[in-house]
Amino acid sequence: xxxxxxxxxxxxxxxxxxxxxxxxxxxxxxxxxxxxxxxxxxxxxxxxxxxxxxxxxxxxxxxxxxxxxxxxxxxxxxxxxxxxxxxxxxxxxxxxxxxxxxxxxxxxxxxxxxxxxxxxxxxxxxxxxxxxxxxxxxxxxxxxxxxxxxxxxxxxxxxxxxxxxxxxxxxxxxxxxxxxxxxxxxxxxxxxxxxxxxxxxxxxxxxxxxxxxxxxxxxxxxxxxxxxxxxxxxxxxxxxxxxxxxxxxxxxxxxxxxxxxxxxxxxxxxxxxxxxxxxxxxxxxxxxxxxxxxxxx
Numbered sequence: 001x002x003x004x005x006x007x008x009x010x011x012x013x014x015x016x017x018x019x020x021x022x023x024x025x026x027x028x029x030x031x032x033x034x035x036x037x038x039x040x041x042x043x044x045x046x047x048x049x050x051x052x053x054x055x056x057x058x059x060x061x062x063x064x065x066x067x068x069x070x071x072x073x074x075x076x077x078x079x080x081x082x083x084x085x086x087x088x089x090x091x092x093x094x095x096x097x098x099x100x101x102x103x104x105x106x107x108x109x110x111x112x113x114x115x116x117x118x119x120x121x122x123x124x125x126x127x128x129x130x131x132x133x134x135x136x137x138x139x140x141x142x143x144x145x146x147x148x149x150x151x152x153x154x155x156x157x158x159x160x161x162x163x164x165x166x167x168x169x170x171x172x173x174x175x176x177x178x179x180x181x182x183x184x185x186x187x188x189x190x191x192x193x194x195x196x197x198x199x200x201x202x203x204x205x206x207x208x209x210x211x212x213x214x215x216x217x218x219x220x221x222x223x224x225x226x227x228x229x230x231x232x233x234x235x236x237x238x239x240x241x242x243x244x245x246x247x248x249x250x251x252x253x254x255x256x257x258x259x260x261x262x263x264x265x266x267x268x269x270x271x272x273x274x275x276x277x278x279x280x281x282x283x284x285x286x287x288x289x290x291x292x293x294x295x296x297x
Contacts, residue, residue: 004112016114019193028110029100031192035199036096042203043084047163050211051077054162064213066233070160080164091171095178102182107189115191127184127198128249134180136253139246142173148240151176158210161236166206205249209233225250234263 001020005012012020023031053061055074062068072080115123142152154170167174181202185195208220209232220226227247235245244262247253254260 008113012112013114016112019114020112023110028104028192031110032100032103033097034196036093038196038200039092039096039203040088042200042207043088043164043167044081046204046207047081047166047211050163050213053213061213064215066212066214066230067160067237072160072162077162077164080158080162080168084164084167087167087169087171087174091174092167095175099182103185103195106182106186108185108192108195109189110192115194119190120194120197123184123188123190123194124198124201126188127181128202130184130187131180131202132247132249133253134183135177135248136246136257138176138180139248140259142176143240143242143246153240156236156240159236159239161210161212161233163207163211166203166210209248210236225252227251231263234266238262 001012001017004016004020054071054077057071139152141147148156151170151172155165155168155173158165158168169177181199185198205220208218209227209229211229212233214228214230214233218228220228227245227250231245231251232248235242238244242262244259245254246259251260254263
C-alpha cells in the first residue's frame, strides 16, 4: 500500500484503500468474472418484489399495474425465471467469460487511482446514450418480418411484461443485443468498477421497463427523457405489429425518427375518452378504452 501511495504521490482515499486490499491478490480475470455473479443476483432478486405483487394481487398496488386484466399465475412466472436462468447458464455466462480478452484489449483497468464520482457519472451517461442509440436500430430491425418471426417473437410472448421477462429472449437476440453494451466501454474505456456499475444498472433498467407497473414515486421518473415501464409496456401491448417505442432507455430516438406517434396518439385519445366518460384511473388503465365498458353495458 505504501508503494501505491508513493506511485500516486498522495495518500490513498478510504475507497482506494478498500479496493487495494480487495483486488491486490485477485487476478483481473476473476475481478471481471464478478459480472456473472452480479447478473445472477440481479436477474434473481430484483424482479422478486414485482412477482410477489403479481401473485398476491395486492389491491393497494394493483392500481399501478399497466395491464391489470392480465395476471400470470405463479407457475408461469417460475417458468419464465427458469428459462432465463437456463439462458444465463448456457449463453450469458459463457458470453461474459469469452468477452474478457476484448475487455482487456479495450483498456478497462483495475488498478489505482479509482475514478472520481463525476468521471463515473459521465462515462455511464455516454455508455447509456450509445447503447440506447444502437439498441434502437437493432430492435427496429428485429421487427421486420424475418427478424420478428425467427428471433424477436420469443421476447414478445409476454404481451404484458414482468420483471423476470426482461432478459427472456431468443439466444440469438441476446448475442446481438449484447454487442451495443460493449461499444460504449470500447470508445470510452474506464475502470472495472465503472464497468460493473454499467452492466448492473443496464440490467436494472431493463427490469424496470419490463416491470408492468408505473409507480408514481419511482426515482426513474426524474431522469430526463427516460422512457420507463409505461413507455415500453405499450410496445409489448401492441405486440408483433408494433412500429412504436423501440428505444430501450430514452425516448429521443423514437421522437426524432417518428416511431412514437402511435404511443402519443393513444395517450391523447385515452385522455379525451376519460374526460368524455367521466374520468378513470390515471394508473393501472394505461391502454384501457373507457368506451368499451359503456358499450358492454
